[in-house]
Amino acid sequence: MKESPARFADLAGLRLYRRNIFAVTGLPVAAQGPAVRRHRQRLDARLAVEETWAGDAAAPAPDGYRREEVRYAFEEFQDPRRRLVDELLWFWRDADLGCGCAPATHEQHDEAVRVHSQAIEAETGGTGPRGDGPNRSWRAAATAWASVLENPDLRGHIAHRITALADPRLDGYSPDDFLAGVPGLLLSPFGELAADRSARPRLAEVSAGWSKYPVFATPLPDVFENTVEQSVDRLKDALRTAGERHQAGEHADALAALEQRVLPAYAEFESLKGFVSQSRSEEMAHTVTVALNNVALGVCEAGLQKPFRSTLIEVMEHASRIAPRRDKAQIDQNLAAVRLGRAGAGAAQQLKPSECAGCVVLLLAIVGGVIGGITGGPAWAVGIIVGGFVLAGMFAS
Template sequence: MKDSPARFADLAGTRLYRRNIFAVTGLPVDAQGRAVRRQRARLDARLAVEETWPGDDGTPAPDGYRKEEVRLAFEEFQDPRGRLVDELLWYWRDADLGCGCDPVTHLRHDDAVERHSRAIEAETGAIDLTEAERTGLWDEAAACWEDLLDSPDLRAHIARRLTDLADPRLDGYSSDDFLPGFPRLLVSPFAELAGDRAVRPRLAAACDPWMTCPAFAAALHDTFEEPVTEAVERVGQGLRLAAEEHHADRNWDALQLLGDRVLPAFGELEPLKPFASESQYEELAHTVAVAVNNVALSICDDSRPSRGQKDKAVDLLETAYEIAPERDEDLIHQNLLALYEHGATGSTGARQNPGGEMRTAECAGCMFGMAALIGGVIAGATAGWSWAVGIIIGGFVLMGVFSS
């Protein structure tokens, strides 16, 4: 199998369809030779007197295309490999592609392009749709593309087009040189859109139907690797600062850090859970829940904090109970019941379970585990997941030593 065409990298992102050479030039996907040259001459003349032209009727380019964009698009016709990628990502309509496909395959393909391009344009603000309408388009696009990529008709279509384009530079190429790169290209807009932290929860939910297809799922895990890493690092930084305040007996400052930094950062990670390691997520939830538990109990057992501060501690402990993994639920629940019973004042009796608040050594072990998780994520992104696994396992071993 040869390397995938460089055009996959060129098109990746939210301009996946806007950059398409057929969108920019307005040519049908079966255009070749003389038809391409005539359209180029026509647009050169038009753009000599006009700033832009609108492109294909189906193109989502409200501002049109400038002369330089059109020139670059025509130059892409010189590479038959790139041209085939653009062809597969644009409307086939009633073009005579000589592929012998069932007409239903062509209709299914155009439906996929339509829904996918509209979903992307809605996210970038080019068209105005409600969140429900956007979600519907993402769902439909995922179903259409998954159905098409699973169909033997698409493989046969590419094989026939490689023959019909009759270019020596395509000799030795097969469908397998094009199909593997498509899933990553189709989900590439998510990577760009996920740069906005405010929309990540909704985008992550929109990925649900794409995650059912293994090819898309693998690409999406890579796509959301950086947002997951960022969220884990923010949680870890907040935990370290809160631990310093807690160990210095500045428990109210520690609680504020947990409430203002750690829990919101963990909340940002929660919708990204499908893209994180299950064990990594559970260990992080454990670390956060135990940190809140320990600080809340320290505040409620202390005579110095005000009633409002103790109420705040109970509120955060309730939040910790909601995110705690199963192994921590009973302990935190018992602590909450004790705090409710004693009004969160004086000696609460909350430590009726061994380790209602973790021992100092356990806290140290917990921090080793936290550092291992963060280091593992960073190592996975930079040096490969074999390094990540080694770092995480080593950190957990140290955590076990301290905890025991």
């Protein structure tokens, strides 16, 4: 069983370089056999009387490493599958690896490690640059790592290291088995950084710079998936609460749920728009717009617009601000009715979340039917259009 991805998960996040076994132990990437054992014995003796040791000179760990961390790193070192992942993410320097790479390949790799580590440290309050420094370092890291991963020498380098380590546990492995997880690992710090809401607009801009490179474009959305899904779940839960109270005729409670839960949850989701597809972002905006509109109008229809007038206007103004184009005209009309105090008299209309989707499906079916008729004949046209009406009916129901 190929286990290298397990090491990708262990290293993922802001401690990507701090956890690296070569950073922790201070061993060069070419170290093997007796040299590793002797170094471990020296460190065991040292850490028996000292609390920490500094690790590699380039290790981003200003407080050093404790005995338990060093011991764990040496244990990881014993597995060549895990070791090889750490080799890819640490400085090769002038180690004689016998891989036959051009010197420029190793220099390019080490520069990528340096600027990427610098970007992470700048974000976490380490020794990296301040001001616009993190952004510059992120851009430099994206360019450097994209060049490294696209360099054909890299696969030859890994193939040689698999042979040089000469361990049966590497039998059946190819360079791609190790390279497959590297782009996601390099992007993994963004997932942790996105937990800071104030950093999200800048992170969206920075990560967009990484997405310009094909090697990073595919795994990038997965980096933010957990953060986005947690936000969506909170929003759906808030909408469910408001909807249940609205359906039960508990209009004041439904309005309170909008103010206290739905609007804050949607603000949280909005801060993640840079990491969400446009279609999903628009659909969530539509769902929230419908909820705001219908709860507000339910309050009006219950004859409660006077005591809640200011809140109703605020809710409808929010709905107008976030409404997708398909909802905008109706929402603005309803907002005007609320402002004039006429919403309870039937001047405003409630919306159904499925109506717009059904209309879109029907429109696409008609267009598809025309094209199908031209290319495949009348039978195709009829089949597509009838299918569209069926789907539209499903949405409307």
